[in-house]
Amino acid sequence: MSQAAHSPTAPRAGEPEHVPSMRPVPPRLAAVRRDRIAVVGYGYWGSKHVRVLSSTPGVDVTIVDGVPGRLAEAAAQFPSARLAACLDDVLDSVDAVVIATPPATHVSLALLALEAGRHVLVEKPLATSVEDAELLVEAAARRRACLMVGHTFEYNAAVWKLRDLVRSGELGKILYVDTARLSLGRYQSDVNVIWDLAPHDISIVSFVLDEMPAGATVWAHSHISRQHADVAHLRFDFPRSGTRAYVHVSWLTPKKVRQVTVVGEHRMAVYDDMSDNERIRVYDIGVDVQEMDGPEAAHALPVTYRTGDIVSPYVAFEEPLLVQDQHFVECIRTGAVPRTPGERGLDVVRVLAATDESIAAEHADVGEQRDDRTRATRVAS
Numbered sequence: 001m002s003q004a005a006h007s008p009t010a011p012r013a014g015e016p017e018h019v020p021s022m023r024p025v026p027p028r029l030a031a032v033r034r035d036r037i038a039v040v041g042y043g044y045w046g047s048k049h050v051r052v053l054s055s056t057p058g059v060d061v062t063i064v065d066g067v068p069g070r071l072a073e074a075a076a077q078f079p080s081a082r083l084a085a086c087l088d089d090v091l092d093s094v095d096a097v098v099i100a101t102p103p104a105t106h107v108s109l110a111l112l113a114l115e116a117g118r119h120v121l122v123e124k125p126l127a128t129s130v131e132d133a134e135l136l137v138e139a140a141a142r143r144r145a146c147l148m149v150g151h152t153f154e155y156n157a158a159v160w161k162l163r164d165l166v167r168s169g170e171l172g173k174i175l176y177v178d179t180a181r182l183s184l185g186r187y188q189s190d191v192n193v194i195w196d197l198a199p200h201d202i203s204i205v206s207f208v209l210d211e212m213p214a215g216a217t218v219w220a221h222s223h224i225s226r227q228h229a230d231v232a233h234l235r236f237d238f239p240r241s242g243t244r245a246y247v248h249v250s251w252l253t254p255k256k257v258r259q260v261t262v263v264g265e266h267r268m269a270v271y272d273d274m275s276d277n278e279r280i281r282v283y284d285i286g287v288d289v290q291e292m293d294g295p296e297a298a299h300a301l302p303v304t305y306r307t308g309d310i311v312s313p314y315v316a317f318e319e320p321l322l323v324q325d326q327h328f329v330e331c332i333r334t335g336a337v338p339r340t341p342g343e344r345g346l347d348v349v350r351v352l353a354a355t356d357e358s359i360a361a362e363h364a365d366v367g368e369q370r371d372d373r374t375r376a377t378r379v380a381s
């Protein structure tokens with residue numbers, strides 16, 4: 001694990017850490033004040049931010065989108081929201097900004113807001129390069145502004161449950177983690193499928209294991225266009241726990257799958273985000289190595305199988321985006337450090353950058369030939 005990595009372990013809602021330099025607002029004042037938040041980007045995800053923030057008491061929402069048709073849709077859905085075509089036009093009259101635009105635009109929009117002293121929540125991935133992510137973290141520190149990254153799954157009760165299962169030792173030593181995030185996805189023009197989808201898996205697995213990966217190995221391929229890979233298999237190595245995570249992300253799969261499997265020596269747990277009422281299942285099953293003597297050993301598999309109950313623990317559902325955005329509002333009101341600060345976003349961007357290096361290194365090895373196999377790359381700290 002990189003020593004510089006921000007610990008993924010963070011207090012849950014109601015357990016804020018305080019930044020001494022950001023003065024807390026007394027609770028009475030916090031209750032009466034109104035926070036003016038601009039949501040930049042009224043697309044697929046930004047419209048959800050607008051919905052949850054509009055339902056948050058004490059928040060006035062301004063919707064910013066450069067496309068007039070999107071603003072017209074926003075006006076129809078949220079008649080009381082203020083509208084603007086450009087963040088610059090409304091920066092003077094808001095306290096905070098949520099950036100839900102395509103990843104390549106995050107750094108310029110977030111820097112604009114941070115340099116104006118505004119608190120900023122940036123959607124995942126925080127930026128599209130380590131240098132840009134570092135710029136944002138540095139600007140937030142200099143302007144003493146709150147910088148938070150939208151790692152939505154770290155606000156998801158099912159992911160908290162998975163982490164509790166790992167921490168309690170109930171699963172035993174973690175042998176490996178496997179994740180699948182597949183569907184006929186929305187092809188992005190500015191990033192490949194890894195930068196689009198794997199931030200979720202890197203965030204979930206590092207949160208659950210409480211460790212950032214130190215190395216990445218990637219197989220990625222572009223099946224539809226030559227621009228960006230649309231299917232990728234990744235392997236991340238976690239040296240402290242001696243565990244590996246295998247991550248499969250795809251924009252080109254017929255069935256939607258959102259699954260995380262944690263395989264422990266004693267038990268195995270599956271988090272299925274597509275399930276309505278059994279999002280976590282704990283399987284009391286496993287495989288033990290068997291000592292075998294005698295002539296049958298030459299043919300038999302030297303393992304025995306354990307099978308037992310399958311239990312689905314109760315996980316109270318609260319929309320993770322609502323939990324996340326309410327946490328952001330709480331941070332800007334109280335001066336608390338977010339549970340997913342800019343540094344956490346930077347850590348994930350470092351891992352994503354290592355996947356790029358892994359792909360580039362293999363392409364360099366094979367010259368002009370594009371090869372699908374790639375080799376391991378260390379995550380820079």
Ligand SMILES: NC(=O)c1ccc[n+]([C@@H]2O[C@H](COP(=O)([O-])OP(=O)(O)OC[C@H]3O[C@@H](n4cnc5c(N)ncnc54)[C@H](O)[C@@H]3O)[C@@H](O)[C@H]2O)c1
Nearest residue numbers: 041042043044045046064065066067100101103123124152
């Ligand atoms: N946390 C999650 O679970 C989750 C899920 C989906 C998307 N996302 C993230 O949300 C972000 C947006 O994704 P999306 O799928 O909603 O994209 P989208 O293409 O549907 O919407 C982006 C919107 O931003 C607008 N826009 C672009 N540049 C702008 C600018 N400079 N100023 C104002 N408006 C601008 C576009 O007109 C568009 O309406 C991405 O970073 C994506 O990774 C996060």
